[in-house]
Amino acid sequence: EQGLLYNVEEVLERAYADYRDGGEDFSAYLVEQSVSPSASNERLMYFTTTVFCSIDSGTAEETSLPAVFDRETGEKLDIWSLFAVPEEEARAALVDRMAEGGWIPRAKLEAALRPEYITFHSDRLDITFPRGTLPSQEHSAGWGLDYQELDGLLQPWAIPEEPEQEQ
Numbered sequence: 308e309q310g311l312l313y314n315v316e317e318v319l320e321r322a323y324a325d326y327r328d329g330g331e332d333f334s335a336y337l338v339e340q341s342v343s344p345s346a347s348n349e350r351l352m353y354f355t356t357t358v359f360c361s362i363d364s365g366t367a368e369e370t371s372l373p374a375v376f377d378r379e380t381g382e383k384l385d386i387w388s389l390f391a392v393p394e395e396e397a398r399a400a401l402v403d404r405m406a407e408g409g410w411i412p413r414a415k416l417e418a419a420l421r422p423e424y425i426t427f428h429s430d431r432l433d434i435t436f437p438r439g440t441l442p443s444q445e446h447s448a449g450w451g452l453d454y455q456e457l458d459g460l461l462q463p464w465a466i467p468e469e470p471e472q473e474q
Contacts, residue, residue, distance in 0.1 A: 312358045312372065313338055325364050336361035345373070346429045346467030351384070352376050353427045353467060368447075370437050373426040386422035389465035400460050401425075401434060405450045415441055429467045432457060 322336040338360045346353040356372045375384045390397035406413040419440045426433045435449035454466050
């Protein structure tokens with residue numbers, strides 16, 4: 308029900324302008340949107356919508372947006388409801404873990420963090436800031452956090468199951 312997350316006319320206009328101005332250096336533009344499961348457990352199903360879009364002839368951007376649904380009711384859940392602590396505490400704990408390397412100031416991470424940047428996978432939780440959301444970063448920036456690192460932070464029923472390995 309979310310519809311397209313890109314503007315087709317805008318991409319076509321950019322591509323045509325680039326084609327007119329680029330001559331032989333022009334490369335085809337690509338725009339694509341897909342939805343795929345990213346994790347699950349007995350209670351929840353996690354999905355990721357991925358949008359891949361050319362920005363110019365030589366650059367493309369990929370954006371991922373998460374969604375989580377209750378398997379029994381089909382209800383879409385808020386990301387913060389998956390945490391065992393209030394939203395402010397969850398935000399602070401996630402920022403603490405991302406700020407450990409010190410290469411992006413804690414205040415910048417805090418200001419930019421949005422629930423749509425948090426994606427659950429079967430083996431980890433990813434936090435990815437799209438290009439332009441962190442002022443000090445020219446490109447996207449991301450962190451992968453093992454669920455063990457988040458012990459006590461997430462509701463036990465929200466942690467995805469790892470798929471069984473074939474032997």
